[in-house]
Amino acid sequence: MAFTDVHISTVEKKKNGFVGVDIPSYDFITNCIHCGLCLPACPTYTLTGLEKSSPRGRIRLIKAVADGDLEITQGFVDEMHFCLDCQACETACPAGVKYGSLVEFARAQIYRQQKVSWLEKGLKWFFFEKVLSSKRNLKRAAKALRMYQRGGVERILNKTGILKMLAPKMAKLQHLSPRINEKFFDESFPEVVRPVGNAQHRVAFLSGCIMNVAFADVNRDTIEVLLHNGCEVVVPRMQECCGSLQAHNGDFETARKLARHNIDVFLQHDFEAIVINSAGCGAFMKEYGHYLADDRQYSERASLLSRKVKDLTEFLVSIDFKKPGHPFNKRVAYHDACHLAHAQRITTEPRAILEAIPGIDLVDLPEASWCCGSAGIYNVVHYEDSMQLLSRKMKNVESTHAELIVASNPGCIAQMKYGLDLFECTGEIIHLATLLNRAYASHD
Amino acid sequence: MINPSVLQKLSRIVGKENYLDSQEDKITYSYDGTPLISQLPEAVIIPHSKEEIAQIVTLANEVAFAIVPRGSGSGLSGGSVPVENSIVLLMSHWNKILEIDTENLTALVEPGVITADVHSAVEKLGLFYPPDPGSMNICTIGGNVAENAGGLRGLKYGVTKHYVMGLEVVLPNGEIIFSGGKSVKDVAGYNLKDFFVGSEGTLGIFTKILLKLIPKPETSKTMLAYFQSRKEAAEAVSAIVAAHIVPATIEFLDQTTIKCVEEYAHLGLPTSIESLLLIEVDGRPSVVEEDAAKIVVLCKRHNCIEIKIAQNAVEAIRLKTARRAAFSALARVKPTTILEDVTVPRTELAPMLERIDSIAGKYNLLFGTFGHAGDGNLHPTCLTDERDTNEIHRAESAFEEIFNESIKMGGTITGEHGTGLAKKKFLPAVAGIPAIAMMQSIKSSIDPNAILNPGKVFSIKPKCEGSLPRNREQIKKFEELGAWT
Ligand SMILES: Cc1cc2nc3c(=O)[nH]c(=O)nc-3n(C[C@H](O)[C@H](O)[C@H](O)COP(=O)(O)OP(=O)(O)OC[C@H]3O[C@@H](n4cnc5c(N)ncnc54)[C@H](O)[C@@H]3O)c2cc1C
Ligand code: SF4
Ligand code: SF4
Numbered sequence: 001m002a003f004t005d006v007h008i009s010t011v012e013k014k015k016n017g018f019v020g021v022d023i024p025s026y027d028f029i030t031n032c033i034h035c036g037l038c039l040p041a042c043p044t045y046t047l048t049g050l051e052k053s054s055p056r057g058r059i060r061l062i063k064a065v066a067d068g069d070l071e072i073t074q075g076f077v078d079e080m081h082f083c084l085d086c087q088a089c090e091t092a093c094p095a096g097v098k099y100g101s102l103v104e105f106a107r108a109q110i111y112r113q114q115k116v117s118w119l120e121k122g123l124k125w126f127f128f129e130k131v132l133s134s135k136r137n138l139k140r141a142a143k144a145l146r147m148y149q150r151g152g153v154e155r156i157l158n159k160t161g162i163l164k165m166l167a168p169k170m171a172k173l174q175h176l177s178p179r180i181n182e183k184f185f186d187e188s189f190p191e192v193v194r195p196v197g198n199a200q201h202r203v204a205f206l207s208g209c210i211m212n213v214a215f216a217d218v219n220r221d222t223i224e225v226l227l228h229n230g231c232e233v234v235v236p237r238m239q240e241c242c243g244s245l246q247a248h249n250g251d252f253e254t255a256r257k258l259a260r261h262n263i264d265v266f267l268q269h270d271f272e273a274i275v276i277n278s279a280g281c282g283a284f285m286k287e288y289g290h291y292l293a294d295d296r297q298y299s300e301r302a303s304l305l306s307r308k309v310k311d312l313t314e315f316l317v318s319i320d321f322k323k324p325g326h327p328f329n330k331r332v333a334y335h336d337a338c339h340l341a342h343a344q345r346i347t348t349e350p351r352a353i354l355e356a357i358p359g360i361d362l363v364d365l366p367e368a369s370w371c372c373g374s375a376g377i378y379n380v381v382h383y384e385d386s387m388q389l390l391s392r393k394m395k396n397v398e399s400t401h402a403e404l405i406v407a408s409n410p411g412c413i414a415q416m417k418y419g420l421d422l423f424e425c426t427g428e429i430i431h432l433a434t435l436l437n438r439a440y441a442s443h444d
Numbered sequence: 445m446i447n448p449s450v451l452q453k454l455s456r457i458v459g460k461e462n463y464l465d466s467q468e469d470k471i472t473y474s475y476d477g478t479p480l481i482s483q484l485p486e487a488v489i490i491p492h493s494k495e496e497i498a499q500i501v502t503l504a505n506e507v508a509f510a511i512v513p514r515g516s517g518s519g520l521s522g523g524s525v526p527v528e529n530s531i532v533l534l535m536s537h538w539n540k541i542l543e544i545d546t547e548n549l550t551a552l553v554e555p556g557v558i559t560a561d562v563h564s565a566v567e568k569l570g571l572f573y574p575p576d577p578g579s580m581n582i583c584t585i586g587g588n589v590a591e592n593a594g595g596l597r598g599l600k601y602g603v604t605k606h607y608v609m610g611l612e613v614v615l616p617n618g619e620i621i622f623s624g625g626k627s628v629k630d631v632a633g634y635n636l637k638d639f640f641v642g643s644e645g646t647l648g649i650f651t652k653i654l655l656k657l658i659p660k661p662e663t664s665k666t667m668l669a670y671f672q673s674r675k676e677a678a679e680a681v682s683a684i685v686a687a688h689i690v691p692a693t694i695e696f697l698d699q700t701t702i703k704c705v706e707e708y709a710h711l712g713l714p715t716s717i718e719s720l721l722l723i724e725v726d727g728r729p730s731v732v733e734e735d736a737a738k739i740v741v742l743c744k745r746h747n748c749i750e751i752k753i754a755q756n757a758v759e760a761i762r763l764k765t766a767r768r769a770a771f772s773a774l775a776r777v778k779p780t781t782i783l784e785d786v787t788v789p790r791t792e793l794a795p796m797l798e799r800i801d802s803i804a805g806k807y808n809l810l811f812g813t814f815g816h817a818g819d820g821n822l823h824p825t826c827l828t829d830e831r832d833t834n835e836i837h838r839a840e841s842a843f844e845e846i847f848n849e850s851i852k853m854g855g856t857i858t859g860e861h862g863t864g865l866a867k868k869k870f871l872p873a874v875a876g877i878p879a880i881a882m883m884q885s886i887k888s889s890i891d892p893n894a895i896l897n898p899g900k901v902f903s904i905k906p907k908c909e910g911s912l913p914r915n916r917e918q919i920k921k922f923e924e925l926g927a928w929t
Contacts, residue, residue: 030779030830035477035772036518036582040558049537050469051517057472064471075468094708095775 014068020112021294022252024062024105025098032059032097041092043371043389044082052079055089055099062106072113080106082385084378085248086338086371091345100343104247111250191237193223199232201319204271204308206285208278208410209241215410221437222277222312228440229321233275238265244284247291256295259288263301273310277433279409283343285309311340312433313349313408324439327359332435333402334362335393335416336369337409350408350432357439365405366396374415386415387422394419397427408432446486446509446529454489454531457499462490473532476517476524477579478866479782480830485512485526490534494612494620494651500533501649502618504895512897513645515556515587518579520783521864523591523644527899533649535586541565542652548626549657550609555586555650562655572660574601574692577860578768586650592642594860596764599818600692600726601658603860605641610654613640616647616891624654644862645897646887664692664726665736666760668752669743670717674698674801677719678794680746681817684723685790687742689735693724694818695767700827701814704773709766717749721817722767724760767814771825774812778827781812782839786850787821787859799849800824807842809835821859847873863901871902 018024038055039045045054052061058079064070080103087100203226207219226233239262243255262285266274276282289303310318332354340346347369354362373379373389393416397405405427407413416429455463465487475482486509491497504511510530517524526532538556545551546569553562559580562573576595577583583593589611594603610624624630624637640648671677681694697705699718706713713720721743725735740751754760775781788796797813800822804811815822824846826839847857847870857863857870872880880902887904888894894904 027779031775033477033479033772033775033779033781034475035579035775036516037579037769037772039516039582050464051472052468054472060472060475061468070467070471073467075466079468094705094769094772096708097775 016068017065017070017072018106018109022105022108022112024066024102024109026066028098028102029059029063029066031095032056032093033095034060035095037094038089038092038097038099041088043084043086043088043373044385047385047388053082055093055097058083059097059099059102062102065106065109072110077110080110082382084338084371084373084375084389086375087342088338088369088371091342091369104250107248107250108252109250111252189220189223189235191235193227193233193235195227195230195232197230200230201273202232202234202271203315204234204236204266204269204274206239206242206274206276206278206281207235208276208281209245210278210410215413215431218277218410218413218431218433221431222275222433224437225312225316225433225440226275228437229316229319231275234269234271236265236269240265242281242285244280247284248280252291255284256291259285259292259302260295260298263288263292263298263305266305267301271308273315274305274308275310275312275315277312277408277431278411279311279337279340279344280411282309282311283339286344311344311346311349311408313340313353314344314346316436317349317352321353321356322440323356324358324436324442326439326442328357328439328442329359329361330404331361331363331400331402332404332406333365333397333400334368335365335372335397335405335407335412337407337412338369338371338375340408341369350406353432353436354406357436360439363400363402365400365402367392368396370396372412372415372419374409374411379415379418390415390419391423394423394425398423398425402427404435405429406432406435446531447507450503450507450509451487453503454487454500457496457503458489458491462492464488464490473514473517473534474526476514476519476522478520478522478525478864479780480836481522481525481865483526483528485530485532488532488534490537492537494614497533497614497649497651498618498620500531501614501616501895505617505893508893509895510898511649511895513586513590513649515584515590516558516579516582518583519587519591519864520785520861521591521644521858521866523862523864523897523900524587525865527897535649536584538586538651539584544569544571544657545626546571549659550626551655551657553585553653553655555589555653556584559583559585559588566657567660570660571657573607573655573657575604575607578771580768585653585655589641589650589653590643590645591860591862594816594819594821596695596724596767596816597692598816598821598860599694600690605638607656608637608641608653609656610652611637611640611650612652613648613650616893616896620651622652626654642862644864644900646900647890647896649896661692661726663729663732664724664760665732666722666724666754666763667736667739668713668754668763669721669723669739670714670749670751671719671721672717672747672749674719674797675794676746676748677721678797678817680721680743680748681793682791683742683746684739685818687738689725689738689742691723691725691735691739691818693722693764694816695722695814696720696817696822697722697767697770697814698812700777700810700812701770701774701825704776704812705766705770707776708769708773709762711762711766722763724764770812770814771823774825774827777812778810778829780828780830780836781825782828782843783823783825784843784846785821785823785858785861786846786855787819788850788853788855790818790820792853792855793817793820793822796820796822796850796853796855800846803842803845803849806845807838809839809842816859819859820855844870865900868900868902 034056036056042054051057083103089099223233240258243258247255286306286309289306292298292302372393373386379386413429469488470484473488474484510527511533512526512530513533514524516536536556538554540554543552566573574597576597577593588604592605612622614620697720702713703715725732771783810827811824813824828835851874857867857874863871898904
């Protein structure tokens with residue numbers, strides 16, 4: 001070990017490129033020993049083969065900014081946002097490096113220092129600050145989209161290619177945007193729903209922002225599954241979006257605002273768990289405690305709430321859910337949503353549920369936990385890259401010859417549905433709650 | 445600084461899209477897996493043909509800049525870390541398996557193919573490529589050949605050099621040669637291909653590699669043996685080897701390593717034991733059964749507490765995967781892990797472990813030790829923090845002592861990771877000055893302008909004019925001038 005012979009990275013004090021609060025933890029940075037074992041797990045590294053689009057490279061870039069060796073350059077911004085935040089690297093890393101936190105705090109710094117490309121900025125601003133930050137706005141936008149999808153405008157614009165010409169990204173966006181439901185979820189359920197007979201559990205339910213307007217049916221299935229399992233379900237009316245999309249984008253302020261609001265709203269009720277059917281929301285709400293750790297007024301309640309958050313599959317297994325009695329003869333493959341498998345490390349529960357359904361032939365989906373490219377609104381901002389990931393996913397899906405491809409996250413479902421069309425694959429993409437509900441129904 | 449006009453020429457040779465010189469790219473190619481060492485390159489070049497590489501090499505000779513070949517950058521001695529005035533020549537994109545010859549039992553591959561990809565490709569055809577470094581899911585065959593990498597199966601099957609049958613190499617003068625071939629015997633002239641194995645990117649750039657394959661073992665059995673003391677585990681290893689049993693693998697893990705691996709992989713390993721051995725026997729079913737039974741008896745004789753046998757292939761793979769993560773898992777304890785690679789004759793395993801222990805104590809350092817016990821190859825890993833300068837210096841002294849102990853026992857300072865930058869200071873102690881002089885004269889005769897990975901393995905500082913020193917007295921004079929440091 002010729003330490004003295006070689007260039008030792010001296011800890012010279014240069015100006016840290018990260019400022020103010022929400023700075024990537026230097027302890028997390030130094031935890032990375034740059035061994036590279038995470039490289040093969042990273043979808044973006046596989047796309048480019050370049051070190052800067054790998055977890056190891058990104059951590060090094062974050063370190064360079066922290067050490068004052070690099071400013072927050074456009075290149076830095078691009079790499080931080082090229083990352084899917086799928087956290088496959090966290091699962092792969094033997095050293096336990098908290099990559100997800102590093103990239104999110106780096107994005108927070110980027111956001112704070114306002115360094116995002118204008119297109120991304122425009123799109124994201126429209127989404128996060130206008131549409132998603134209040135349920136009313138989201139509903140308004142969704143209603144517009146609903147009319148637009150039902151009416152002939154969409155077809156005409158599509159056919160003539162006008163839309164594509166005007167704004168290519170917007171044109172793609174409309175393909176990717178989930179079909180808006182006829183009736184929003186929270187318009188069709190009362191605030192408290194009771195099961196037949198005595199309730200054995202009392203749970204709260206996050207109706208979600210996108211789930212609420214575009215996956216109302218999945219929400220309905222989730223509630224029905226919970227009712228079937230003897231749960232009384234509270235769906236607080238005043239709840240807002242969980243804040244995960246904003247946080248992943250670096251807008252911690254809006255995310256925290258939403259978190260505080262939800263803490264107030266949910267903790268008014270009494271329940272043993274908050275059940276969540278969207279992996280991204282669950283992962284983020286489990287982090288409320290972490291994000292509000294410095295907020296004296298909220299930190300305790302935030303941790304309390306985080307501890308109660310349970311993914312639907314996690315909850316069902318914990319209460320020894322009712323196994324469907326009648327055979328449900330289908331060939332099924334399970335896709336691991338990144339924010340379930342990597343962020344929440346939940347992989348066995350969904351499979352256990354599927355295996356418990358009689359008649360189901362559960363086949364292995366190759367690379368089941370490889371990102372499908374949905375990743376929030378990644379598929380809009382990084383369309384081409386996202387489509388390459390989707391193509392890889394759909395090839396794997398095809399190889400299973402499954403009739404049903406099950407996922408537990410709305411983003412993945414919308415993305416893979418788009419994939420079915422785009423790559424002309426057969427099969428149906430379906431949420432686990434929907435499948436389970438159908439299985440229950442098959443004997444009623 | 446490389447002249448901008450030269451950089452432009454480089455960009456023209458490979459095309460703009462394969463020429464990278466942004467600050468972000470330079471930073472992310474400034475390191476490999478080695479702790480504490482980094483240096484920015486002037487540019488990163490992604491060549492796509494051997495002719496392009498030859499042109500780059502020729503240009504380097506004309507205008508004097510250095511070329512640092514790079515595979516995946518998983519190296520642990522600084523082999524692919526840039527040097528001053530250098531470009532990184534990225535070979536990881538050369539990832540095609542060109543041919544698998546099932547009759548001659550060879551595979552022709554590009555140097556950037558990931559080692560594990562070779563495994564899966566040949567195993568589908570009932571063949572076997574044994575070298576399996578801990579990093580096999582990320583490292584490249586080119587990097588393996590350049591470092592003569594070992595692996596978990598070294599005990600029975602040897603290391604990379606035993607499987608290289610031919611090499612296509614761009615020489616430091618821009619010429620391209622192919623040395624070796626599919627014939628199993630070949631004594632025409634000097635054996636050049638073997639000479640490139642382990643050359644750490646200093647003698648040539650590999651562009652094609654012909655690998656030897658063997659039939660895939662019919663079956664295998666993987667087991668874990670738990671020991672209360674390290675000494676007993678080490679003695680069990682010696683006993684197994686002495687009984688003329690040759691398992692494919694005997695890996696050793698000490699308690700600190702067991703704890704970290706368990707924390708990462710959740711295998712249910714007991715964290716109270718002092719050490720464990722991961723043993724795999726393979727071959728014909730009857731032999732495997734017989735060997736496994738004998739090993740159980742031998743381990744028990746050396747006070748093994750318990751032996752667990754993997755129930756199926758999936759479990760066996762899980763165990764081996766966890767072992768491969770040992771080095772990185774140790775970083776759970778402290779952020780900087782300085783891993784060494786001393787190798788001693790197998791009989792010296794127990795004494796070496798003892799020495800490592802007492803040296804760690806003497807310098808008040810925390811160590812996790814694991815390694816390819818069957819090869820006598822240990823990875824004493826110092827768990828430290830690069831921000832603690834005092835501790836880093838103590839670690840330096842500790843390793844110096846460990847190296848000296850190893851040499852005294854007839855061992856070496858590195859069994860598989862290479863000399864690179866990290867260990868070159870200690871090379872004279874193990875190789876001797878005349879040997880280094882020979883290495884130097886080889887290097888300077890085929891790479892007179894020192895363009896290929898200069899400063900790796902040994903320093904190149906032409907301090908004196910005239911011919912190279914040949915005897916001890918002459919060498920001494922050179923030494924006084926500081927020529928080898
Ligand atoms: C977790 C971990 C476990 C490891 N386990 C082992 C182990 O069990 N056994 C072992 O031996 N090593 C091990 N290593 C070390 C390392 O993986 C090996 O040295 C490997 O061979 C390096 O391959 P690479 O592709 O990453 O090469 P790099 O690190 O990129 O380069 C290594 C050397 O090869 C040269 N080189 C690369 N490509 C070419 C080419 N085409 N032509 C000429 N020169 C070239 C470079 O200049 C450099 O000198 C481990 C490393 C890690 C991080
Ligand atoms: S993140 Fe983990 S696996 Fe990746 S390079 Fe760092 S320590 Fe290694
Ligand atoms: S989060 Fe996903 S895309 Fe980002 S570095 Fe990790 S593995 Fe790669």
